[in-house]
Amino acid sequence: MTIARGARTLLADLSVTVSGGEALVLTGANGTGKTTLLRAIAGLFTPLAGSIRLEGGQAEQDRAEQCHYVGHLNGIKSTLTTTENLSFWAGYLDPGATGRIERALRGFDLEALADIPAGYLSAGQKRRLGLARLLVAQRSVWLLDEPTVSLDQASVALVSAAVNTHVAAGGIAVAATHLPLGIADAREFRLTAPAWRDDEPHAEVSA
Amino acid sequence: MIAAFWRLVARDLTLAFRDGGAVGTALGFYLIVVTMLPLGLGPDLKLLSRIAPGMLWIALLLAALLSLGRIFEADDEDGTLDMLAGGPLPIEGVAAAKALAHWISTGIPLTLMTPLLGLLLNLDASAYLPLMATMAIGTPAISFLGAVGAALTLRARKSGLLVALLVLPLYIPTLIFGISAVSAILLDTGGYRAAISLLAAISLGSVVVGSLAAAAALRQQLQ
Numbered sequence: 001m002t003i004a005r006g007a008r009t010l011l012a013d014l015s016v017t018v019s020g021g022e023a024l025v026l027t028g029a030n031g032t033g034k035t036t037l038l039r040a041i042a043g044l045f046t047p048l049a050g051s052i053r054l055e056g057g058q059a060e061q062d063r064a065e066q067c068h069y070v071g072h073l074n075g076i077k078s079t080l081t082t083t084e085n086l087s088f089w090a091g092y093l094d095p096g097a098t099g100r101i102e103r104a105l106r107g108f109d110l111e112a113l114a115d116i117p118a119g120y121l122s123a124g125q126k127r128r129l130g131l132a133r134l135l136v137a138q139r140s141v142w143l144l145d146e147p148t149v150s151l152d153q154a155s156v157a158l159v160s161a162a163v164n165t166h167v168a169a170g171g172i173a174v175a176a177t178h179l180p181l182g183i184a185d186a187r188e189f190r191l192t193a194p195a196w197r198d199d200e201p202h203a204e205v206s207a
Numbered sequence: 208m209i210a211a212f213w214r215l216v217a218r219d220l221t222l223a224f225r226d227g228g229a230v231g232t233a234l235g236f237y238l239i240v241v242t243m244l245p246l247g248l249g250p251d252l253k254l255l256s257r258i259a260p261g262m263l264w265i266a267l268l269l270a271a272l273l274s275l276g277r278i279f280e281a282d283d284e285d286g287t288l289d290m291l292a293g294g295p296l297p298i299e300g301v302a303a304a305k306a307l308a309h310w311i312s313t314g315i316p317l318t319l320m321t322p323l324l325g326l327l328l329n330l331d332a333s334a335y336l337p338l339m340a341t342m343a344i345g346t347p348a349i350s351f352l353g354a355v356g357a358a359l360t361l362r363a364r365k366s367g368l369l370v371a372l373l374v375l376p377l378y379i380p381t382l383i384f385g386i387s388a389v390s391a392i393l394l395d396t397g398g399y400r401a402a403i404s405l406l407a408a409i410s411l412g413s414v415v416v417g418s419l420a421a422a423a424a425l426r427q428q429l430q
Contacts, residue, residue: 044289044429064293073286077218079225088218092294095210133290 001050026176028191034176042069074130078119093137104135144175219308237270259328275353302421306354314346337392347410351417358424
């Protein structure tokens with residue numbers, strides 16, 4: 001797979017396979033394309049060449065519907081309470097599921113904050129609420145972009161626990177991170193700096 | 208999928224009314240523009256009542272235009288749009304749900320406020336009902352065509368003015384047939400059925416075209 005942003009090739013001839021029950025940790029310096037790769041897997045970004053395939057899974061759903069993408073932004077509405085934020089996602093992503101909101105609140109230690117408008121939460125609490133979305137709808141692929149930013153150690157442990165449970169149940173997790181996540185036997189995939197330099201003419205680096 | 212659609216509409220309405228500012232700004236703008244008209248034109252009641260339907264329509268278009276930005280902007284800024292795109296609803300559905308919520312939270316309140324503002328312009332008593340009816344039928348086009356402009360300019364800086372330039376020309380047919388229906392009823396020249404049918408056709412057409420075009424623009428913006 002080759003991914004380009006504008007005229008610049010970001011990731012060239014990339015190939016990686018992740019099987020069910022496996023966690024992949026993407027590492028690499030800033031600007032090497034970790035976020036872009038995750039967005040491409042989530043179906044939000046079209047690669048220049050090559051393809052991304054999800055084998056098995058739900059045949060009648062496309063890939064984007066089987067992925068949970070948690071980006072840099074948490075997607076939280078500050079005028080809704082913690083529970084209202086989660087119950088919207090539960091109802092939108094997977095109508096009919098019950099009891100998942102309580103589980104998600106418990107899983108990310110948000111029970112005490114359940115009825116507080118999300119605008120009053122701290123950065124770390126907002127991050128936890130953003131991640132709690134992972135638990136309100138059942139999806140087999142988790143794509144996490146720097147999931148532990150602004151989290152304290154206890155919260156990082158909650159994230160690791162959630163990812164480990166998901167992977168142990170046969171799910172796939174792909175996380176871009178600079179900090180150790182504490183995921184049991186995660187494979188590391190290192191993205192290297194792109195081949196272009198600023199002084200090169202852009203035409204030469206088009207794929 | 209249908210459940211997800213209504214869920215999204217309900218959430219957008221909750222956000223619009225809980226924020227307050229969003230709906231209030233459009234209504235306030237409508238009020239202030241119409242209030243300034245008699246001050247600028249002088250106390251000629253005949254003149255005011257003759258131009259009232261057109262002025263109310265134009266003020267309504269401008270007020271609605273002011274609120275178009277919020278259809279997608281907030282969801283894009285906090286990352287919600289990425290997640291909505293990964294949901295069970297196709298992006299066309301997301302665009303349609305958000306435009307529908309915009310119509311309910313802007314088009315309908317503006318229409319309901321019109322009788323109050325009609326008083327300021329000495330609107331003919333027999334014109335209230337036809338004017339409100341044409342507004343109710345015509346305003347869906349404002350929201351759905353506006354969604355296209357809002358999606359196209361989502362990540363442009365200072366997009367407000369750009370939206371106006373893109374979208375206002377598209378509102379011309381709605382304005383023309385809205386006004387011609389009202390004046391056909393008032394002057395009893397007949398032909399108001401045709402104008403109202405065309406107005407409804409423009410609204411229904413823009414529900415389809417607007418959702419598709421806004422979704423295409425959103426796909427580009429999300430890349």
